[in-house]
Amino acid sequence: MKRGQDHYNVKPIGNGAFIFKEWVRGSHVTLVRNPDYWDQGKPHVDELIFRIIPDAGARSVALETGALHYAPLTPVSLIEAKRLAQNPNIVLETRGWEANAPMFFFDFNLRKPVFQDIRVRQAVAHAINREVLAKAVFQGFATPATGPVPSYQKQFYTPDTQQYPFDPAKAEQLLDAAGHKRGPDGVRLRFNHLNHTYGDEYKRAGELFQQQLKRIGIELTLVNYDLPTYLRKIFSDHDFDTMNSFYAAFADPQIGVHRRFWTKAIIPGAAWSNGSGYSSPEMDAIIEATHAEVDPAKRQKLIHQMQQLAQKDLPSISLLELKFFRLYSKRLQGINVTPIGVYASLADASFKA
Known part of the structure; x- marks a missing residue:
């Protein structure tokens, strides 16, 4: 043939x-x-x-x-x-698009020692202004997210999660506490950031991150690849520091959200899986219990726990619900x-x- x-x-x-x-x-x-x-x-x-x-x-x-x-x-x-x-x-x-439930996020490569300190991840989260991101970069075709499950999925969503409001002063305090003091050039940390490839808004988001993180002493180098290289760097080679992307949460978190936080979803070469390398026995137990649970009320409670732990551990920053x-x-x-x-x-x- x-x-x-x-x-x-x-x-x-x-x-x-x-x-x-x-x-x-x-x-x-x-x-x-x-x-x-x-x-x-x-x-x-x-x-x-x-x-x-x-x-x-x-x-x-x-x-x-x-x-x-x-x-x-x-x-x-x-x-x-x-x-x-x-x-x-x-x-x-x-x-x-509601069944696709697109979400925009900022990911860390947790294989890198610097990002294994949650204070660094929290500092980045506090340094990003989600309102500006939604209005100026995504032109109003987005609303700030409070976690990995979109708010319109009423049967699964919970607002009862840890939040990281825009607070550059708090971000600087966290970096100080983590031992990352400003150098003579004002820089505390340097790392790269891979922009998603699906549209100019992802590049502009990277530019906004670059500006806002500079304010707290983080120098972000933006990298733009074609899609095959972008996917290979993240999901096969794990050759990146941070990146932005979107994922489809789909109509049920078991389909679209769990893959981002489940240890078994760290699959070399599998695009749109657990690219950060986040691995938590507690999270795995919650996810796997959800997969086995048939009682809707108990399952909902487990999904709420998943969101709460994802926001507490912060392996990834859920930034926007996309439209x-x-x-x-x-x-x-x-x-x-x-x-x-x-x-x-x-x-x-x-x-x-």
Whole structure:
């Protein structure tokens, strides 16, 4: 079988609302209405064309001109999204991501002795202004987090966790207590910081961290890699000091959150697992008890304990609850806005007359 010529990949068969018609490499994928779809009368459109537009600027133009009707998965920069939202012919929708539950965080490499002192981690947490991060860097498409579980997951979330409010003076006291005095150049510590690769906002977040940590005597060197190198440095080589990223908490902490704090999730080469190297017998016991518990009330209590210990031990700083978005034509109706709407069928989609 020649690579790229597997018929199972290039001519897929499905039984959804739309069926495969063609794939033109580098250009588009076309799906057409399934005449045998089980839900009679649907879908409402005859054809879906998924255009491949690598450049975000070109995607913006296509939305404004009407050449593109639907753009999910945070298709443009945050600043550009705010501009497009002012266009009366374009809808910006942040609903539909709740089941993914994206969260932004700052991670430490706990294999490094300097970060094994919790006072250093606490100092960094107190030095970061989450409000500025949410408003200035993420353009309001985020709210400050209080822990690793998003606040809108009411059945799992608890606000009863240790917090680290913005307090540079407290941060300096912690570093003094940890023995990291300012040198003649005013610097206490130097370490690198790997920025996530998914958008300019992650680079700007790194720049904000750099500015705010400088205030307390920490010199942060920013590093920008391509995605494969970024993942290898963190999850395979463990060759980093600190980094920023986002993770999907998903609809249940057992799916998305536990992997960040479970010793068994320290798996070399496994992206989006326990990259910090955090290992705690107490945390492992809580997580594994949660996996085995079937009583909802007892399970909720265990998940609350997990959040409380994560905030107490602070192997990672949970900074923001992110609001990913979709952009689409105001003429388009029937777009699913349920918690998993961004991945839902387009069987209900249609155009207003």
